Amino acid sequence: MKHLFLSGSINVGKSTIIQNIVNNMEIDKEEIGGFYTKAYIRNGKVAGFYMEPINYKLKTPDIYERLIGYTPDGKMWLGMDSTFESFGTSILDCCLINDYKLIIMDELGFFENNAICFQEKVHEVLSSNNRIIGCIKTLSTPFMDSIRKRKDVEEIAVTRKNRDSIAHELSEKFVL
Known part of the structure; x- marks a missing residue:
């Protein structure tokens, strides 16, 4: 297994499983690159999501x-293409330049x-010698499907x- 992507419903524990897999690996934390997606909380509610490198x-x-x-009204969600095209692409360039053993x-x-540009950079990283572990939404879009294929x-x-048992099983399968 070269690259592993977890999918599932919101708050099922995908990011926690990634953390558990990484913690079970014998890898120096400095050999890991990539990003986490974090919730941006405003007035006690999720108002958006941001990249944490x-x-x-x-x-x-x-x-x-x-x-x-982000959501301007709490109902409709808007994507920030400029963030992906600038910061997201920069994070992935950093991953390629530093040749991390694992990219999240x-x-x-x-x-x-x-x-x-961000989508192309994701595929460039997937085509590199690096190993990737991540999460992918369950919905079907051309980008998501291009990764799945x-x-x-x-x-x-x-x-x-399966979330309680899967981290251990995947830790044994996803070895650097």
């Missing part, structure tokens, strides 16, 4: 320049539907039923 070697922009999606992409979804990608569905 891992071992990013350049200056990290403020949180507003890292927003990948948590998570890929629909916000980047129109971020073509790759022969070097395995997608594992996480459910409430």
Whole structure:
């Protein structure tokens, strides 16, 4: 298994499983690059999501320049193509330059539907010698489907039923 992507419903534990797999690996934390997607909380509610880089070697922009999606009214969600095209692409360039042993992409979804440079950079990283572990939304979009169709990608569905056992199973399969 070269690249592993977890899919499943919101809050099923995909990011926690990634953390558990990484913690079970014998890898120096400095040998990991990539990003996590974090919730941006405003007035006690999720108002958006932003990219949190891992071992990013350049200056990290403020949180507003890292927003990948937000909701202006609490109902409709808007993607921030410019964040993916600039900051997201820069994070992935950093991963390629630093030749990390493991790259985390948590998570890929629909916000980047129109971020073509970012999508191309994701495929460039997937085609490199690096190993990737990440999360991918379950929905079907041309970008998500292009990742799923790759022969070097395995997608594992996480459910409430299997989430407690799957981290250990995947730790044994996903070895550097």
